[in-house]
Amino acid sequence: MYQAGWNKQEIGISPRGYAMHGFGQPGHRAYGQETPLYARSLVLKDAEGQAAIFCCLDLGYVTQAMRAGAVERLQQHLGEQFNEAGFVLTCTHTHSGPGGCSHDVLYNLVTPGFVPEHLEAVIVATVDSVVEAWQSAAPTELSLASARFDEAVPVAWNRSLNAWNRNPDVPRYREGENHKALERQMQVLRLSRAGQVQSLLSLFGVHATCLSNSLDRHDGDNKGYAAAQAEQQLMASGASGAVAIFAQGTAGDVSPHYHGPQALKRRQQLTGRAEYVYAAENGRHQSQLALSIVAAPDQQQIIGAIDSVLTYVDFSSVHADPAMANGETQAWTSDPCHGVSFFAGTPVDGLGVAPPLAAVMRAGARMLRRWRMSPLSRLSPSERQYYQHLYAVQGPKDILMESGRKQALGLPLMQLSLPDAVDPLVAELKRQARIGAVNESALVPTVLPLQIIILGQLALVCCPGEFTTTAGRRLLDTVMKRLAPRGIEQVLICTYCNDYMGYVTTNEEYQEQAYEGGHTIFGQWTLAAFQTRFAHLADELLKDDPLRTHDRKTRPVQPPAAELALRSNLSPRS
Incomplete structure (x- = not known):
């Protein structure tokens, strides 16, 4: 009791x-x-x-x-x-x-x-x-x-x-x-x-x-x-x-x-x-x-x-175990990127930008990708290597926003070519960039909390963000295999825990590039990376606490106070 x-x-x-x-x-x-x-x-x-x-x-x-x-x-x-x-x-x-x-x-x-x-x-x-x-x-x-x-x-x-x-x-x-x-x-x-x-x-x-x-x-x-x-x-x-x-x-x-059938009409x-x-x-x-x-x-x-374990992992550069990545030996995550399908929203729960604008964004993203990968781009060797890696990780995603580098369609946020009148969020993002409120601040979290709670013979996997049904089931299977030697009989999942950074789809779902894939910001191997790191964390629970070696100290870096002040207490729009 x-x-x-x-x-x-x-x-x-x-x-x-x-x-x-x-x-x-x-x-x-x-x-x-x-x-x-x-x-x-x-x-x-x-x-x-x-x-x-x-x-x-x-x-x-x-x-x-x-x-x-x-x-x-x-x-x-x-x-x-x-x-x-x-x-x-x-x-x-x-x-x-x-x-x-x-x-x-x-x-x-x-x-x-x-x-x-x-x-x-x-x-x-x-x-x-x-x-x-x-x-x-x-x-x-x-x-x-x-x-x-x-x-x-x-x-x-x-x-x-x-x-x-x-x-x-x-x-x-x-x-x-x-x-x-x-x-x-x-x-x-x-x-x-x-x-x-x-x-x-x-x-x-x-x-x-x-x-x-x-x-x-x-x-x-x-x-x-x-x-x-x-x-x-x-x-x-x-x-x-x-x-x-x-x-x-x-x-x-x-x-x-x-x-x-007729879902949107209903x-x-x-x-x-x-x-x-x-x-x-x-x-x-x-x-x-x-x-x-x-x-x-x-x-x-x-x-x-x-019992419990908690660690923070920088998901902008995680190498996934090939066993969890369909045998792929170069399954990595990358700097976060948001796809056009993220900005387009979902057809029933919440539409985003208008379809014509989404089409223009998609065309622009594909054009930029072709240019960057072309010899005519004259990128430096390091830049070319960076984008080769980024596009390989992000796969079929039409990248609108490079959230890690704080660029949109290849331009700094304040130079985004879309007119302010097109979308109020575009206007607000450009405004904050112009006043210096985002120079050193992250657009989205990348250092994320992973947590497992043990209650007797039950384990609870606590994940940041939104996992799809199949992604969550695969993660539970991974953790269950690791914790079975401890006597764990069932593993449950709770999402939206401790921080928020978007979605986690399976690699196969990601290829569809629906809203969920466009909002899986670390690329097509994101789930495999979560499986890899949660497996390591579960292994720590097989040891007595003094023998555990997982990182207990890393935490996200706080933004500069001056930048946070610049984007604080802004007036609600009328």
Whole structure:
């Protein structure tokens, strides 16, 4: 039996016209609040005092700035009892929550810029919920069970079926069978006292995008509704202060909207208040399945020691194990690049730039690539070698933005040839570049957190960013093989953990260059690189802690304070 506690705290951010994070649309601004946004925390302690802390935010992303701020204050509150490696900070990925909470440039661009008040509110809610959960810990039974959504339940659809069908290790589906091309299994950790279910943690992957970018209110979307509904039911059944966390699994290619014939037409017919109703219905499907799982008598009791490992890896240059890269001996990652398909968005969940503009961008990217690889380009030997490597790693991606070098179509950001009037994000990026706000600051994170939590015979793989269904399954298979000698019986995945940098597709899915592949910024071997590094990290868990040699010190470099100040507290667009 573990000592466990749980708590939730509202994230105290008042909507003031800042753009919300998720859809990348400057016009998607918040002027009100439809539902409260929470930080929900669970704390587990074993007999030796080792702890695991799981905090889930009703936000679209987790950033290094959030995690670092929370870690610093939790160390102050909890002292030596706090183990950073055992602290998981994740989110529901609602696209109707506040942004401006990153020290990096790109994912703050739409807000516009960095909003210190938002970051502070997130850190306060996180720390308060964790500390209250820690202090309320009492003997609690922990168990795990799972169940599948019936195929008739309208909860999730694969939004990139052509990419899915490229994988050799999945069933092939036709248009209209998108609801089958995903992981329909939900896993739920149940926390009970004296036979009464008190709290739960659900893992199921589906985008929290029931609500469109035409709305103007903060909202927890489907995961937030699921949590509120489950908590209400648990308390009606006798639980005291129930906390229900609905976290994400492999949501990268999974939409809460119908995908199949006439999908876009059906989506366009769902507008206004009907979208909130739909989000609540989707959440109800999730909460009902979770509650049926925790009520089932067939539960796997989780017992044993708590353990954890955390390391940070620079993904701009990782060599993948050939065994995880289809035998390729030169499978590397590269500096981050965003493809045209990223800027084009997704056809149902969130369109990006207009198709004619995307076509112009694509033509420009291909022309630049041909020129750079041509003898006429007169690149220096080192530059030619750099771009040969970059294009080999990025494969078929039509690169619009070299996010590592901070160039767009080969030009410095401030010289980007697209007129400001074409896209407000282009205008904002050029403006920040002109005033010197991005000279030394990273556009996106490249030094990323990898984390594995052990709860008795269960392991939880905690990943940054968004993994597609098949990418996540392959990663779990890799880690399970490594941890089996320790007695691990099951490995689960939680995504959107500890930082955000985009997507992770399989190599085969990447070749499709749908939105997900265009947003897999480290290239076509990104998944193989994650498998390689997570395998190494899992191997460390086979050793006693004093014998582990993984890097525990590396952390992302903070941006210059002067540059951060230049892109802070910018006025919301009218």
